[in-house]
Amino acid sequence: MDLSPLWxxxxxxxxxTVVTLIFGVLAAWCVFRMRRGWQIxxxxxxxxxxxxxxxxxFGLLVIFGRNSGLGRWLxxxxxxxxxxxxxxxxxxxxxxxxxxxxxxxxxxxxLDPDLIACARTLGMTEWQIFHKILIPNAWPGILSGVVLSxxxxxxxxxxxxxIAGNIPGRTQTMALAIYSAVQNNKKxxxxxxxxxxxxxxxxxxxxxxxxxxxxxxxxxxxxxGEKQREMTP
Amino acid sequence: xxxxxxxxxxxxxxxxxxxxxxxxxxxxxxxxxxxADEETGTTATQxxxxxxxxxxxxxxxxxxxxxxxxxxxxLYVSAxxxxxxxxxELNQIFNEVHPEVELVVNYGSSGKLQQQIEExxxxxxxxxxxxxxxxxxxxxNLVDTDSRIDLLxxxxxxxxxxxxEHELASFEDVLxxxxxxxxxxxxxxxxxxxxxxxxxxxxxWDQVQTKANFGQDVRNVxxxxxTGDADCGVVYATDAAISDKVxxxxxxxxxxxxxxxxxAAVMAGSDxxxxxxxxxxxxxxxxxxxxxxxxGFDPVN
Numbered sequence: 001m002d003l004s005p006l007w008x009x010x011x012x013x014x015x016x017t018v019v020t021l022i023f024g025v026l027a028a029w030c031v032f033r034m035r036r037g038w039q040i041x042x043x044x045x046x047x048x049x050x051x052x053x054x055x056x057x058f059g060l061l062v063i064f065g066r067n068s069g070l071g072r073w074l075x076x077x078x079x080x081x082x083x084x085x086x087x088x089x090x091x092x093x094x095x096x097x098x099x100x101x102x103x104x105x106x107x108x109x110x111l112d113p114d115l116i117a118c119a120r121t122l123g124m125t126e127w128q129i130f131h132k133i134l135i136p137n138a139w140p141g142i143l144s145g146v147v148l149s150x151x152x153x154x155x156x157x158x159x160x161x162x163i164a165g166n167i168p169g170r171t172q173t174m175a176l177a178i179y180s181a182v183q184n185n186k187k188x189x190x191x192x193x194x195x196x197x198x199x200x201x202x203x204x205x206x207x208x209x210x211x212x213x214x215x216x217x218x219x220x221x222x223x224x225g226e227k228q229r230e231m232t233p
Numbered sequence: 234x235x236x237x238x239x240x241x242x243x244x245x246x247x248x249x250x251x252x253x254x255x256x257x258x259x260x261x262x263x264x265x266x267x268x269a270d271e272e273t274g275t276t277a278t279q280x281x282x283x284x285x286x287x288x289x290x291x292x293x294x295x296x297x298x299x300x301x302x303x304x305x306x307x308l309y310v311s312a313x314x315x316x317x318x319x320x321x322e323l324n325q326i327f328n329e330v331h332p333e334v335e336l337v338v339n340y341g342s343s344g345k346l347q348q349q350i351e352e353x354x355x356x357x358x359x360x361x362x363x364x365x366x367x368x369x370x371x372x373x374n375l376v377d378t379d380s381r382i383d384l385l386x387x388x389x390x391x392x393x394x395x396x397x398e399h400e401l402a403s404f405e406d407v408l409x410x411x412x413x414x415x416x417x418x419x420x421x422x423x424x425x426x427x428x429x430x431x432x433x434x435x436x437x438w439d440q441v442q443t444k445a446n447f448g449q450d451v452r453n454v455x456x457x458x459x460t461g462d463a464d465c466g467v468v469y470a471t472d473a474a475i476s477d478k479v480x481x482x483x484x485x486x487x488x489x490x491x492x493x494x495x496x497a498a499v500m501a502g503s504d505x506x507x508x509x510x511x512x513x514x515x516x517x518x519x520x521x522x523x524x525x526x527x528x529g530f531d532p533v534n
Binding site: 058061062065066067068071080082083161162165166167168170179180182183184185 | 309314315317318321337338339340345348352353354452455472475476502
């Protein structure tokens with residue numbers, strides 16, 4: 001069994017996760033601080049989740065294809081996007097971005113507003129508030145977004161096939177290998193890849209749950225949680 | 234205590250970020266290595282070429298021209314997903330003759346491949362599973378019209394589960410009482426249109442429809458027959474050839490439907506039309522035809 005789809009998928013999913021982490025957190029911070037018009041921006045940032053991935057892929061193909069100025073320029077500087085693995089990173093990032101963005105914004109919004117107000121009265125700059133208050137306190141929420149977007153990137157199919165193609169050894173990810181295997185009636189191969197995808201994504205989500213448990217709920221359930229249960233009849 | 238926790242969290246945050254970036258970096262290193270490997274592979278093949286250079290020159294002038302840059306050339310082939318196995322096998326044979334060519338094959342549904350070519354994705358050769366997609370590209374002047382050929386023909390067949398007790402003999406037999414369900418493709422997919430044409434031609438389409446279960450593609454139809462959930466089904470000969478869980482009852486009667494043709498052509502935007510033509514010629518060679526036949530295709534000519 002040729003293992004290249006596994007490495008290609010891991011490479012793409014990891015890079016896409018890093019990209020979504022950076023842009024997702026920044027976008028969430030930006031929307032979180034907006035007073036007016038955030039509804040519009042929030043809607044725009046969530047769109048990739050609502051659109052069928054083929055539409056996203058087609059959009060990217062139009063933006064980065066040879067017919068567009070940007071596509072031609074990128075090719076002339078030796079960075080063609082269509083049919084390359086970083087094309088797949090772009091596709092996976094766009095599709096996974098809303099998951100991380102929404103998880104992070106949700107986490108920011110659950111923080112105590114007094115905490116931020118306090119920091120501001122004590123003279124912290126917005127940037128200091130961001131990396132000393134928002135990020136550390138919202139981290140569990142961000143992490144769950146990270147894992148979800150990793151898992152989503154791993155399974156991304158629709159947008160990837162259009163922009164990156166399905167080239168064995170280059171851009172054929174596990175999801176695409178499953179498609180090809182099914183098209184050519186190799187059921188065992190398709191089953192194997194499906195199992196591998198499931199195991200990897202499951203382990204990622206499981207590890208996230210482990211970490212979160214250690215951080216917050218663990219204390220709660222051992223101490224106050226038990227007490228609460230004893231108190232309620 | 235809380236300070237320590239906070240510090241731990243920020244440390245962890247940094248570590249995760251670094252780890253993520255590190256993983257990203259290391260994977261790109263890995264690709265670099267891959268590229269390096271490929272390059273050494275290329276030099277190895279280059280040496281092989283040099284050794285046999287005289288023969289190569291004698292056989293094929295274009296090879297010499299294209300290899301004169303000293304670099305391996307990439308030939309982009311967009312091929313219908315149903316051709317994956319056949320084309321993969323053929324490419325190995327092609328590379329024995331043309332080791333300097335790296336074949337980059339993109340497999341997908343013909344409609345998707347058409348979209349990609351329309352948007353300027355690299356493609357030197359396109360092998361489509363239907364005339365429709367090739368015609369659409371030709372109308373937009375994206376096809377080197379002179380190079381276009383009808384490469385393969387597929388047949389439409391009636392299949393039964395391999396374990397079926399009541400053996401059918403013809404398309405008309407699907408009306409037998411022990412056939413409760415016929416799996417056929419939806420009218421939106423090509424196989425569905427061919428199936429409808431066949432049964433309409435036989436004058437039994439109305440009766441067939443009452444027993445029909447419509448699959449959204451030919452794979453669905455095949456799967457239903459394989460598992461025995463449908464008593465029979467109509468698929469392409471190639472689908473029947475790769476599955477040992479179904480048996481072919483009969484081919485569709487001659488002239489009962491339009492021929493199922495896989496056209497192939499060099500794309501107008503190709504940077505290396507000579508090599509693309511050489512590849513296309515290879516696909517029509519007797520050697521290639523033998524491979525296609527093994528996968529159930531009928532080479533045209």
